[in-house]
Amino acid sequence: MGVKDPKGRGVLFRDFVRILKEKQPKAFLLENVRGLFLHEDGNTHSCPRARGIWLRCEIRMLDAVKLLPQERCRLFLVGIRTDLKKEQPFQFSSILPDLKRGIQDILHNGNEEDKVTLNGIQLGKVRAQREYPEARFLSDHKSAAKTKQSSYTKCMVGSQFVPAVLEIGKDAKWRRFSSRELASLQGFPENVALCREIAYHMVGNAVVPPIIAMIAAAVLEYIGLGSGNKDIRDWGWGITKTLLLAASPDDSRREALEDKLSKVNRIEL
Numbered sequence: 001m002g003v004k005d006p007k008g009r010g011v012l013f014r015d016f017v018r019i020l021k022e023k024q025p026k027a028f029l030l031e032n033v034r035g036l037f038l039h040e041d042g043n044t045h046s047c048p049r050a051r052g053i054w055l056r057c058e059i060r061m062l063d064a065v066k067l068l069p070q071e072r073c074r075l076f077l078v079g080i081r082t083d084l085k086k087e088q089p090f091q092f093s094s095i096l097p098d099l100k101r102g103i104q105d106i107l108h109n110g111n112e113e114d115k116v117t118l119n120g121i122q123l124g125k126v127r128a129q130r131e132y133p134e135a136r137f138l139s140d141h142k143s144a145a146k147t148k149q150s151s152y153t154k155c156m157v158g159s160q161f162v163p164a165v166l167e168i169g170k171d172a173k174w175r176r177f178s179s180r181e182l183a184s185l186q187g188f189p190e191n192v193a194l195c196r197e198i199a200y201h202m203v204g205n206a207v208v209p210p211i212i213a214m215i216a217a218a219v220l221e222y223i224g225l226g227s228g229n230k231d232i233r234d235w236g237w238g239i240t241k242t243l244l245l246a247a248s249p250d251d252s253r254r255e256a257l258e259d260k261l262s263k264v265n266r267i268e269l
Helices: 013-023 035-042 120-127 179-186 199-204 209-223 232-246 252-262
Strands: 027-033 055-063 073-081
Touching: 027 209, 073 209, 179 199, 209 232, 232 252
Parallel strands: none
Antiparallel strands: 027 073, 055 073
16 A cells, blocks of 8 residues: 555655664665565655665665575665765676576475474365465475465465375375475575564565675675675675575585585676
8 A cells, every 4th residue: 555554564664764864874775575666656666755865776676586496576775875986886687596496495304394284274265265276285396486475374365385295195285384494495594593483474574695695795895895805796695605505404405506506606796
């Protein structure tokens, strides 16, 4: 509903602008759903109040599915303070290496999965949905998952489930991704502690750390904070690779991913 939202969620950007004006950072990075770019034919994100007169902004859409086994297209907006005079304006590419990953890269087999198997009522609720049937049951483990939202556990439209066991029969059981698997789909290292009560909600609302690392390195280089490191973008790409590996189970799958990453040169962001 944008600025007409009675709960005020559509005008939170005003507080974002207020903080920018108060603190005057050299740069900022904003991540949000792509709907912000499309809302009201683009008028929302281009609102003069949001732009401010002292910032130059660069906007890109990046899809995490290039790096991770989850389709997650998000808008990234970088703002640079106009008094930072540069010969070239800040830009970052929308090109990411395509690692062609599937959910088989992150699925676990253990006790936690037993707790997330759908019961009869939940399964019936999912099967009763008529919209987006392809987003409900994911039997092909070579495919990437659909975008995981904070409402994932409510079996809403768009929620997606995997077989409880590899063999799928007539009476097959289906389960949710575990919270740990969901964190891996998002690019969080396996040793990151998750809040048990609201893990799905928090992960579903989170950014993708590997992509943030790449963009942040480009920003740091541009505003001069990385002037002592001539290869700061290489440093950013190195962090991205480290995060991707840490978000992969520590077995042969991590070794296979490491082999893939070794064949990818630094990406110009």
